Amino acid sequence: MELRKDPITRSWVITGDDADRVSHDTIPCRYCPDGQNAPQVISSMPSVDGGPWSARAVVHPEPLYRIEGDPQRRGEGLYDKMRAVGAHELIVENPRHGEQLWQATPAHVEQFLSLIGQRIQDLKRDKRFKYVTLFKNYGLPAGQETAHPTSLLTATTFVPRRVLYELRSARDYYSQKERCVFCDIIAQELQQAVRVVESTPDFVALCPYASRVPYETWLMPREHQAYFERDALGKGSKLGQMALLLKHTLQRVLAISENFHMVLHTAPNTEHKGDVLDYWRTLDEDFHWHLEILPILAQKSKSYSFKETYFSPVSPETAAKKLREASVS
Numbered sequence: 001m002e003l004r005k006d007p008i009t010r011s012w013v014i015t016g017d018d019a020d021r022v023s024h025d026t027i028p029c030r031y032c033p034d035g036q037n038a039p040q041v042i043s044s045m046p047s048v049d050g051g052p053w054s055a056r057a058v059v060h061p062e063p064l065y066r067i068e069g070d071p072q073r074r075g076e077g078l079y080d081k082m083r084a085v086g087a088h089e090l091i092v093e094n095p096r097h098g099e100q101l102w103q104a105t106p107a108h109v110e111q112f113l114s115l116i117g118q119r120i121q122d123l124k125r126d127k128r129f130k131y132v133t134l135f136k137n138y139g140l141p142a143g144q145e146t147a148h149p150t151s152l153l154t155a156t157t158f159v160p161r162r163v164l165y166e167l168r169s170a171r172d173y174y175s176q177k178e179r180c181v182f183c184d185i186i187a188q189e190l191q192q193a194v195r196v197v198e199s200t201p202d203f204v205a206l207c208p209y210a211s212r213v214p215y216e217t218w219l220m221p222r223e224h225q226a227y228f229e230r231d232a233l234g235k236g237s238k239l240g241q242m243a244l245l246l247k248h249t250l251q252r253v254l255a256i257s258e259n260f261h262m263v264l265h266t267a268p269n270t271e272h273k274g275d276v277l278d279y280w281r282t283l284d285e286d287f288h289w290h291l292e293i294l295p296i297l298a299q300k301s302k303s304y305s306f307k308e309t310y311f312s313p314v315s316p317e318t319a320a321k322k323l324r325e326a327s328v329s
């Protein structure tokens with residue numbers, strides 16, 4: 001596997017011939033507490049209900065990124081490439097095989113969120129890594145890898161393109177207005193209350209104004225914070241509240257779609273003090289962490305085939321209304 005940069009869009013692509021890639025989902029399940037062939041455990045959260053643990057991070061059995069070595073950035077004529085150095089972890093969300101985030105107790109979900117905060121903070125100590133991404137693919141069309149409830153965590157030597165777009169836009173907005181664009185969005189959305197799905201004292205779930213896919217939903221802290229891990233690990237953490245809102249939001253999304261992608265957008269690694277990052281002087285003020293949930297609706301797949309311009313056949317106003325109406329527990 002190697003990383004190649006598209007010289008036009010400047011986005012990195014991981015590529016290589018990997019015909020031997022086999023499923024790492026075994027029967028019986030290797031991610032269950034006493035599973036055979038269990039992958040190497042990186043970190044484990046204590047149990048909240050007498051079980052062996054509540055959530056844990058393990059080494060991905062078929063990693064796309066390798067932890068050892070230097071990226072060896074090099075050119076090939078006009079092209080750029082580097083070794084696929086990074087971290088690739090599986091976050092086992094729960095010891096119970098059949099208990100997904102939206103079914104687990106809020107205390108379990110809170111442990112999962114806290115573990116993510118810890119893993120991000122830990123991986124950011126490695127100066128080689130510019131970004132840590134947490135994502136979940138649920139359902140076969142989403143590319144789900146394991147039957148056991150898991151999310152994926154990667155640490156990369158580059159900032160993924162979508163995040164880079166957001167960072168640049170947030171910085172530009174801040175340089176003009178000296179305000180965080182996400183804080184402004186939250187204030188306006190709460191005031192208009194048409195695209196808000198649910199709000200709590202410290203968090204809000206809403207369908208973004210220009211949703212890319214039907215029922216796209218973002219979950220954001222109402223108080224400004226660029227780093228998820230600082231909110232997750234800080235004093236008086238509000239993770240319990242976030243855990244419940246996440247549970248509710250996923251229940252709402254699943255009332256409409258069987259499959260989804262979920263991705264956490266937090267600030268990049270500022271330990272990496274290269275010239276490249278120099279333009280993020282206002283990062284703490286201009287960026288605002290959030291969790292994006294992108295449902296996949298088979299019958300609305302047109303919105304995915306028309307890649308040049310996003311086409312979402314359900315307006316975010318209708319989407320928010322339907323999501324609000326879904327029952328939650």
Ligand SMILES: [Zn+2]
Binds near residue numbers: 029030032096097147
């Ligand atoms: Zn299992």
Ligand SMILES: [Zn+2]
Binds near residue numbers: 184224
């Ligand atoms: Zn903000």
Ligand SMILES: [Zn+2]
Binds near residue numbers: 166265290
């Ligand atoms: Zn985002």
